[in-house]
Structures are given as structure tokens and as C-alpha cells.
Amino acid sequence: xxxKADIIYKLDHVTKVYEGTPRVVALDDISITINRGDIYxxxxxxxxxxxxxxxxxNRLEEVTDGTVFFEGKNLKELRGAELRKxxxxxxxxxQGFNLLNQKTVEKNIxxxxxxxxxxxxxxxxxxxxxxKIVGLEEKRNAYPSQLSGGQKQRVAIARALATDxxxxxxxxxTSALDPGITSEILELLKKINKELNVxxxxxxxxxxxVEAICDRVAVIDGGKxxxxxxxxxxxVNPKSDAARRLVYPEHTGLGLFDGQGxxxxxxxxxGVEAKEPIIAxxxxxxxxxxxxxxxxxxxxxxxxxxxxxxxxxxxEEKGHIATExxxxxxxxxxxxxxxxx
Amino acid sequence: MxxxxxxFIWKGFLQTMEMVIIxxxxxxxxxxxLGVILSVTKKGNLCENRxxxxxxxxxxxxxxxxxxxxFLVVLIPFTRLIxxxxxxxxxxxxxxxxxxxxxxxxxxxxxxxxxxxxxVEAALAMGADKWQVITQFILPEAVPSLIQGAAINFVTILxxxxxxxxxxxxxxxxxxxxxxxxxxxxxxxxxxxxxxxVIVWVGQELxxxxxKKSRH
Numbered sequence: 001x002x003x004k005a006d007i008i009y010k011l012d013h014v015t016k017v018y019e020g021t022p023r024v025v026a027l028d029d030i031s032i033t034i035n036r037g038d039i040y041x042x043x044x045x046x047x048x049x050x051x052x053x054x055x056x057x058n059r060l061e062e063v064t065d066g067t068v069f070f071e072g073k074n075l076k077e078l079r080g081a082e083l084r085k086x087x088x089x090x091x092x093x094x095q096g097f098n099l100l101n102q103k104t105v106e107k108n109i110x111x112x113x114x115x116x117x118x119x120x121x122x123x124x125x126x127x128x129x130x131x132k133i134v135g136l137e138e139k140r141n142a143y144p145s146q147l148s149g150g151q152k153q154r155v156a157i158a159r160a161l162a163t164d165x166x167x168x169x170x171x172x173x174t175s176a177l178d179p180g181i182t183s184e185i186l187e188l189l190k191k192i193n194k195e196l197n198v199x200x201x202x203x204x205x206x207x208x209x210v211e212a213i214c215d216r217v218a219v220i221d222g223g224k225x226x227x228x229x230x231x232x233x234x235x236v237n238p239k240s241d242a243a244r245r246l247v248y249p250e251h252t253g254l255g256l257f258d259g260q261g262x263x264x265x266x267x268x269x270x271g272v273e274a275k276e277p278i279i280a281x282x283x284x285x286x287x288x289x290x291x292x293x294x295x296x297x298x299x300x301x302x303x304x305x306x307x308x309x310x311x312x313x314x315x316e317e318k319g320h321i322a323t324e325x326x327x328x329x330x331x332x333x334x335x336x337x338x339x340x341x
Numbered sequence: 342m343x344x345x346x347x348x349f350i351w352k353g354f355l356q357t358m359e360m361v362i363i364x365x366x367x368x369x370x371x372x373x374x375l376g377v378i379l380s381v382t383k384k385g386n387l388c389e390n391r392x393x394x395x396x397x398x399x400x401x402x403x404x405x406x407x408x409x410x411x412f413l414v415v416l417i418p419f420t421r422l423i424x425x426x427x428x429x430x431x432x433x434x435x436x437x438x439x440x441x442x443x444x445x446x447x448x449x450x451x452x453x454x455x456x457x458x459x460x461v462e463a464a465l466a467m468g469a470d471k472w473q474v475i476t477q478f479i480l481p482e483a484v485p486s487l488i489q490g491a492a493i494n495f496v497t498i499l500x501x502x503x504x505x506x507x508x509x510x511x512x513x514x515x516x517x518x519x520x521x522x523x524x525x526x527x528x529x530x531x532x533x534x535x536x537x538x539v540i541v542w543v544g545q546e547l548x549x550x551x552x553k554k555s556r557h
Contacts, residue, residue, distance in 0.1 A: 058466055084468035091466075098463035102482050102557055111477055115469045143557035163467070 007072075008167055008199050009034040009057060014066035016052055016223075026052040028223040029066070034216075036166075039193050039200045041214035041231065043246055046205055049223040054169050054203045058090045059083060071166065088116050091160025095172035097152040099144045099159075105131070106140045109159045116163040130158035133196075134188060150181035157188065167199040168192070174209060186213050207246045211235060219243045236268045237334050248307070262311040263319055264293065266333035267326060269306050279310070282325055288318050309336065350516065350529075354536060356430045357512035360502045364434050365495050368441035375401070375442065376449025377475060383450075387461055387471055387479075401443040409501050412440050413508055433502065433510035441498050448494055452486035453479055485556035492548020496541050503537060513537055 009032075016027040026049045034040045044050045055061035056068050059075050068075045070086060078086055099108050106127055113123045131137045134154040144152055153173060160168050170189070174182040190213045193200050202214060210217050210231055217234055219226040221242030227234060238244045267278075283289050295308040312319035326332040375397065381387045382394040407415075413436045417427045420435040456479050464478040480487075506514025513533045521530030 060462060060465055080470075084470060087466055087468035092463065094459060094463065096457070096459050098457070098459040100460065100478065100482055102484055102555075112467050114477070115464075115467050115473055145557055159467075169466075 006035050006037075007033055008036040008070070009201075010069040011056070012067045012069065014053075014056060014068060015064050016049075016056065016061060017064045025223050027056070027063075030218075030220070030223075030225045031066075032218050032225065032228055034199065034201065036199050037193070037197055038215045039190065039202065039213050041202045041204060041210035041217035042220060043204055043207065043210050043217055044220035044242070045245070048205075048220045048242075050203045050205075050220045051171055053220060054171050054201065057167075057169055057201065058087050058092060088163050089166045090169055091163065091165040091167070092169040092171065093153065093156045093160050093173045095175045097144070097149075097156050097176075099152055099155055101144050104141050104143055105136065105147075105155050105158075108144070108155055109162050112159045112162050118163070126162055127158075130162050133161065133192070134158045148181075149177050150184060153177065153185055154188065157185075157192070161192065161196070161198070165198065167201060170200065170202045170204075172203055172205070175204070175206070182209070183212065189213060207235075219246065260311070262291075262314055264309055264311050264336050265323065265326065266336050267306075267308040267310060267331045268333040269308075269329075269331040278326075278329060278331065282322060286321055286325065288313060288322050288325075290322060307333070350513075350532060350536070353511070353513045353516040353533065357499070357502055357514070357537075357540070360430055360433050360437060360505075360510070360512055361495065361499050364437035364441060364498050364502070365491070367434070367438040368445045368494070368498065369491070371438075372442045372445025373449050375446040377453065377480075379446060379450040380453040380479075381471075381475065383454075385458075387474055397446075401446050404439075405443040405447065409436075409440050409504055410507075412436055413505055428509040430511035433505040433512070437498055437501055437505060440501055441494060444497060445490075445494055448490040449487065452483045452490050455486050456482040485552045488548060488555060489552040492545055492552065495544045495548065499537065499540060499544070 011030055011032050014027055014030045015025070018024040018026060028049075030053065042050045042053060052061055056063050056075075057070070059068070059078075063076065070090070073086065075083070075086065100111065103111070109127045109130055110123050113126060118126065127140070128137070131140060134157050136151060136154050136158065139147060139151060139155075144155065147155065156173075157168070168189070173189075174185050177185060186209065189200055189202075192198050193213075200213075202209060204210060214231050216229065217231050218228045219234065219240060219242050221240070226240035226242035227238065234243055235247060238247045269278075279290060279292065290310045290312055293309045293311055296306065312322055323332065379394065379397055379401070382390040382397075384391070384394070404412075416436045416439060419439075420427045420432050423435055424432045426432050460478050460482055461474055464474040469477065502510065502512055503514030503517065506512055506516070507518050509515075513536055517530050517533035517537075520526055521533060
């Protein structure tokens with residue numbers, strides 16, 4: 001597993017400081033490893049430094065300290081043409097799409113091929129293939145202004161994919177899109193990841209994006225790495241405050257609760273289990289009643305995610321039975337303190 | 342028309358068009374690259390370079406602040422050096438061009454500034470070098486705005502050419518002043534001014550139309 005060839009990116013104590021007044025430490029000693037073939041999420045609140053972090057991956061930002069290895073090569077040591085070559089192996093898509101508005105869809109993709117040195121005769125075929133992947137074949141001669149946001153992002157994905165990159169860097173790629181379109185784009189990225197074996201790195205401030213498609217996630221807070229691991233682990237058992245803030249976002253009502261002295265637990269369940277009347281069954285089969293302090297379920301990419309904060313009965317034995325019951329069903333998340341933002 | 346025929350006015354019209362078009366072309370030959378350099382060397386831009394930007398900005402600002410009439414007089418020796426005379430249509434092209442260069446440069450700079458930083462970032466992420474970023478991304482994106490700017494500059498240069506008529510330049514401005522104003526031929530003055538108005542109007546509308554058509 002730890003075979004060197006499996007690692008696509010290795011960040012070793014990466015630090016980025018913007019000198020000036022005030023001096024800003026955008027990235028503070030970040031070390032992470034990203035495996036080839038993964039969909040890797042980098043999540044944080046705005047201003048956490050995640051956009052800076054993704055730009056160190058193709059050296060749009062120079063690091064102040066530390067090293068970024070891309071496929072084993074130290075990016076800092078690459079000069080001129082070598083760096084441009086490396087950048088061609090890492091396509092990038094953006095929140096604002098960044099398409100050339102004065103050029104057609106076809107020309108937008110062609111310019112990437114031109115820069116990568118793909119001969120003129122081969123370009124049309126590649127453009128056709130890319131448009132097929134993103135499902136926009138009929139928009140070949142349209143201008144970006146004639147496209148919807150989701151379609152623009154599809155063009156940007158086709159453009160990023162055209163030069164056959166090893167990885168696609170997504171900088172808040174779905175943040176400007178509405179929820180339905182977001183899940184379409186996420187599905188497309190997932191398909192690209194699976195079918196073309198392209199590693200995908202997603203920068204986002206939305207946990208739902210990470211939940212929907214990421215395998216692993218790094219939580220960035222104030223320029224520091226707060227937590228890193230498999231998405232499921234962090235979702236079920238967030239250890240850092242930053243991760244907790246993201247897992248129980250304020251607007252779901254999970255951010256604030258008061259157990260009034262009782263022990264509280266967080267339940268986490270997926271689509272199948274969400275359909276089960278778990279709480280009712282606990283009452284009917286075991287005679288134990290619990291109070292729901294807060295609950296939230298949502299469907300992301302067709303898969304239901306849900307969380308619930310419940311207060312256990314004051315009786316310790318009953319509380320224990322309920323806990324065991326939840327563990328048995330595989331929905332037990334963690335014991336939580338009355339937690340306020 | 343008081344001794345002046347239509348062919349005389351026609352000749353003046355042709356001279357004006359010759360001066361203005363040639364001067365505009367020359368002004369862009371120098372002003373366009375200058376504007377590009379100003380834009381890309383600006384703080385935070387592609388080829389940030391304080392020294393180059395500041396030097397060019399000072400030169401452009403100073404030359405833009407000098408009233409064109411003063412410019413015309415000051416440049417007389419320079420014009421003689423290049424054209425051999427300081428009077429006539431050809432001679433007027435020199436100060437017109439020189440006066441228009443800084444205006445064109447600033448206009449080009451402003452047009453390029455409209456191209457978002459995101460486009461530059463996308464280009465760099467694709468592995469483009471700086472020359473490619475400028476020629477394949479920034480300039481093509483700025484085309485509609487550049488055309489619009491060119492229409493405005495054309496009108497400004499036309500205005501300057503009429504001014505040049507006062508001090509021996511040819512064209513409609515000269516006719517309006519020498520024959521219309523000084524000799525009290527109101528009809529000549531009126532007709533030449535009317536023709537200038539039409540040129541401005543047509544030039545402006547045409548420019549805007551082309552700009553609009555090219556903007557997607």
C-alpha cells in the first residue's frame with residue numbers, strides 16, 4: 001500500500017507566509033500525502049488557506065518553506081519548461097470557470113491542446129472525445145455566454161482533461177452552482193476518477209461535497225492541518241473543533257443543543273439505515289425513550305446522509321442499553337458534550 | 342461657394358482621412374505593445390516589474406498631460422528631422438502619432454485590465470508561458486474592448502488633426518481655419534465642420550458596432 005508509486009502528491013511541512021503588514025501565515029506546516037486514484041478533499045472555512053494550498057500543488061503559489069513532491073519530483077526544483085510540463089499533468093478547474101468568453105467551446109479546449117503541443121491534426125478528435133465525456137457534444141460551437149453555469153464547468157472539465165492529466169485540481173468547482181447541478185458535476189468528476197483513473201483533489205467549504213465523492217479529506221483551519229483521514233471516520237468521529245464545525249454545520253440545527261445534564265450521543269447513518277424507524281423501535285422493543293435534540297437528513301448524490309443528536313435517559317443502565325443498541329445497528333457516532341458554536 | 346469648389350473640400354477630406362488613419366495605425370504599432378507592457382508589469386500582474394512600470398507610467402503621464410497644441414510646436418524640429426518639413430499632411434502625421442501613443446497605451450492598458458485574473462491563472466495552470474498567456478489568452482479576451490477603444494482613439498486623433506490644421510497641417514481643419522474662420526467664409530466653416538461631425542459619428546458608430554459584433 002505504501003508503495004512509492006501509489007503516492008501522487010506529498011506535502012512535507014509546507015508553509016506559506018505573505019510578508020507585509022500584517023504578515024499573514026496562510027499555510028502553517030502542512031504535511032499530507034495524496035494517493036494516486038483517490039478523490040481527495042481539502043475542506044476549510046473561507047480564509048482557512050485551502051485555496052493557497054491547492055495553488056502550491058501546481059506552483060501557482062511558491063511555498064515559503066517545506067516541499068511539495070508531485071510524482072516524486074520536488075516542484076520547487078523544476079525550471080521553465082519542466083514546470084510547464086508538470087502543470088500540464090495537473091489540470092485545474094475553478095469556481096468562476098475561467099473560460100475564454102470570446103472563444104467557442106471548441107476553441108477553449110483547443111487552446112489547452114495548443115499549449116501542450118498537440119499537433120493541429122489530432123486536436124479535433126480529442127475535442128470530440130472530451131465533449132462526449134462531459135456530455136456537451138452539441139455545444140461545440142457555442143460561446144460560454146450561451147451556456148449555463150453547469151455547462152460552463154463541464155467545458156472547463158473537458159479543457160482540463162484534454163491534455164490527459166494525472167490529476168485534476170478543483171478549486172471550489174461547485175460553489176457557484178445550485179445543488180442539483182452540483183451533484184451532476186460531482187457525479188461527472190466521480191466518473192472521470194473511476195473510468196480514466198484521474199486523481200481528483202477537491203477544495204471546498206462544503207462538507208456535503210466531501211461526503212458525496214471524497215475518499216479522504218484534510219481539514220484546514222487557520223492555515224493549519226486540523227485533521228486528516230478517511231471521510232467516513234471524520235464524519236462519524238470528528239476530533240478537531242474545525243472538523244466538528246464542518247460536520248455539524250450551523251444551519252442544520254446540529255450546532256447548538258443542550259442536553260440538560262443528560263448524556264448525549266450523535267447518531268450517524270446512511271441511506272438504507274435512515275429509512276429504519278430506529279428511535280421508535282428502541283421504544284417499542286426495549287422500552288427506552290430518548291429525546292431527539294436535533295436531527296438532519298439530506299440526500300447527496302442520491303445517497304441519504306443523516307445525523308441526529310439524542311439525549312439518553314438519565315438512568316445509566318437504560319443509557320447503556322440504548323448505546324449498545326445503536327452500536328449494534330452501526331449508527332453510533334460518538335458521545336458528545338452539549339456543544340455550542 | 343465663394344471661390345472654393347467641392348473638389349477642394351474633397352481633397353481636404355482625403356488629407357484628413359490620410360492623416361488620421363496613418364497616425365492611428367502608427368500610434369497603435371507603438372502604443373499597443375506599450376499598453377501591454379504597462380498592463381503586465383503592473384503590481385500583481387503577470388510580469389510584475391516596478392521599475393519598468395514606473396518609468397513607462399511617468400513618461401506616458403507626462404506626455405499625456407501636455408496640451409496637444411504645445412506638443413505640435415515642441416515637436417517641430419523632430420518632425421523636420423523625420424519628414425524634412427514641418428508643414429503639410431505628411432508632417433502632421435508625426436506629432437499626431439506622438440500625441441496619440443500615450444493615449445493609445447493607456448486605453449490598451451485599461452482594456453487588458455478588464456480581462457480577469459482568473460483567465461491568467463487558468464492559462465498558467467495549463468502550462469502556458471508568459472508570451473502565450475498574453476497572446477493566446479489576454480489579448481483575444483480583450484478584443485471587443487480594444488476595438489471600442491480604437492474607435493474612441495480614432496475620434497480623438499481626428500480632433501487633434503483639426504487642431505494641427507491651425508499651424509500648417511493639411512486637411513479639413515486647415516480649410517476650416519484658413520479659409521473659413523480667417524476669411525469669414527461661414528459656409529466653408531460650416532461645411533467642413535459638418536463633414537468632421539459626420540466622420541466622428543460614422544467612426545464612432547462603426548467602431549461600436551464592430552466591437553459589439555465581436556463580443557460574445
